[in-house]
Amino acid sequence: MTTFIVPKNIFHGLGSLENLKTIEGTKAVIVIGGSSVKKNGVLEKTQNFLSEAGIQSAVFSGVEADPSIDTVMKGAKFFAQEQPDVVIGLGGCSAIDAAKAMWVFYEYPESTLEELAAPFAVKTMRNKAIFVAIPSTSGTGTEITGLSVITDREKGTKYPIVSHELTPDVAIIDGELCASMPGHVTANTGLDALSHGVEAYVSNIADRYNDALAKGSIDLVFKNLPRAVAEPDELETRQAMHDASCMAGMAFTNVWLGIVHAMSHQVGGTFGIAHGCGNAILMPNVIRFNAKVTGKYGDLAALFGKTTAEEFAREVAGLTASVGVADSFKACGIDEEQWNAKLDAMTEHALKDPCTLFNPRKPTFEEIRAIYQACYDGTAIDF
Ligand SMILES: NC(=O)c1ccc[n+]([C@@H]2O[C@H](COP(=O)([O-])OP(=O)(O)OC[C@H]3O[C@@H](n4cnc5c(N)ncnc54)[C@H](O)[C@@H]3O)[C@@H](O)[C@H]2O)c1
Numbered sequence: 001m002t003t004f005i006v007p008k009n010i011f012h013g014l015g016s017l018e019n020l021k022t023i024e025g026t027k028a029v030i031v032i033g034g035s036s037v038k039k040n041g042v043l044e045k046t047q048n049f050l051s052e053a054g055i056q057s058a059v060f061s062g063v064e065a066d067p068s069i070d071t072v073m074k075g076a077k078f079f080a081q082e083q084p085d086v087v088i089g090l091g092g093c094s095a096i097d098a099a100k101a102m103w104v105f106y107e108y109p110e111s112t113l114e115e116l117a118a119p120f121a122v123k124t125m126r127n128k129a130i131f132v133a134i135p136s137t138s139g140t141g142t143e144i145t146g147l148s149v150i151t152d153r154e155k156g157t158k159y160p161i162v163s164h165e166l167t168p169d170v171a172i173i174d175g176e177l178c179a180s181m182p183g184h185v186t187a188n189t190g191l192d193a194l195s196h197g198v199e200a201y202v203s204n205i206a207d208r209y210n211d212a213l214a215k216g217s218i219d220l221v222f223k224n225l226p227r228a229v230a231e232p233d234e235l236e237t238r239q240a241m242h243d244a245s246c247m248a249g250m251a252f253t254n255v256w257l258g259i260v261h262a263m264s265h266q267v268g269g270t271f272g273i274a275h276g277c278g279n280a281i282l283m284p285n286v287i288r289f290n291a292k293v294t295g296k297y298g299d300l301a302a303l304f305g306k307t308t309a310e311e312f313a314r315e316v317a318g319l320t321a322s323v324g325v326a327d328s329f330k331a332c333g334i335d336e337e338q339w340n341a342k343l344d345a346m347t348e349h350a351l352k353d354p355c356t357l358f359n360p361r362k363p364t365f366e367e368i369r370a371i372y373q374a375c376y377d378g379t380a381i382d383f
């Protein structure tokens with residue numbers, strides 16, 4: 001027996017931002033990142049739709065990429081002043097994740113980040129406000145997931161806060177918001193969405209519901225990502241990538257991820273490699289590794305009229321190259337000496353990462369280390 005948990009309302013389609021008019025409340029705080037939603041007029045539209053719903057709004061701006069605990073605490077203070085009954089995360093995943101964490105501290109001011117990082121430590125939410133997520137990147141699926149990733153820069157650690165209590169009440173998936181995304185962000189975040197679909201599809205707790213969503217999202221990414229990068233203003237393509245990211249998010253929030261993420265988290269934390277880029281580099285070799293225990297990659301190869309895991313691994317590498325993303329960690333510019341110095345620690349941490357628990361094949365220290373090394377060199381593994 002298992003459950004399938006997603007937001008109660010998922011509005012999707014070009015122009016679906018307008019559904020903000022249906023939200024019930026009196027006061028909203030909108031959390032945004034930098035200036036892109038101001039420049040492209042999305043913030044103004046958001047505030048106007050809220051006004052039509054009779055909701056006043058205040059804006060907390062300046063959430064940085066990989067949001068810090070300091071920013072979250074500043075936001076929580078702002079929430080305490082403004083007393084919203086609707087919290088809106090608007091922008092990239094960093095803005096939305098920061099908004100989720102601010103919401104927790106608004107509801108439970110006495111909490112600490114360390115406490116909340118324990119699995120499912122978040123208490124019952126929605127005593128003060130509901131949560132609306134409006135993403136402007138097509139990758140992480142945070143509009144769907146019970147996850148917020150916050151960075152403690154002093155300790156140099158990323159804390160994932162994991163709880164279905166954090167699953168937004170409303171998600172708005174409007175591809176129009178993505179047209180202003182730069183090419184490299186489109187490519188990296190799109191490959192992140194692909195990795196969510198692929199890892200969810202082979203998760204050791206996968207089920208039919210999530211398989212359908214995961215496979216559908218993979219198909220959409222292959223068909224649309226190159227065009228989203230090459231023709232950024234083509235809105236139907238933007239919407240297709242936004243839908244893909246959301247569908248992959250639905251799958252992975254329910255059946256979790258695998259060692260692509262466990263390993264990528266370490267390379268991101270240690271060398272600052274963009275999350276989606278790290279995932280794309282790791283995916284072909286992780287597919288080869290996992291293919292020894294699961295035949296499910298054959299279903300994914302069938303999307304291309306092919307049959308084997310190796311053929312699917314090559315399709316992933318081909319897509320990565322076609323959107324201008326590097327094919328090895330060496331090609332990302334990581335110095336060999338520094339790589340060698342960090343390799344054992346990254347391997348150790350990847351083994352302990354919670355995502356490893358859901359990988360179809362249980363890896364050893366030596367195996368993770370060898371996959372890392374092959375992905376640094378840009379070679380294929382065979383074990
Ligand atoms: N919550 C989750 O489920 C989850 C899952 C995986 C990763 N993460 C976390 O998500 C964060 C990364 O989020 P992200 O990939 O969405 O990137 P991001 O939010 O950090 O945004 C990347 C950059 O793109 C800009 N940007 C975003 N949308 C734009 C648009 N439409 N037009 C122009 N510029 C735009 C941002 O201002 C920023 O400079 C990391 O902190 C990662 O750890 C969270």
Ligand SMILES: [Zn+2]
Nearest residue numbers: 140192196275
């Ligand atoms: Zn990811």
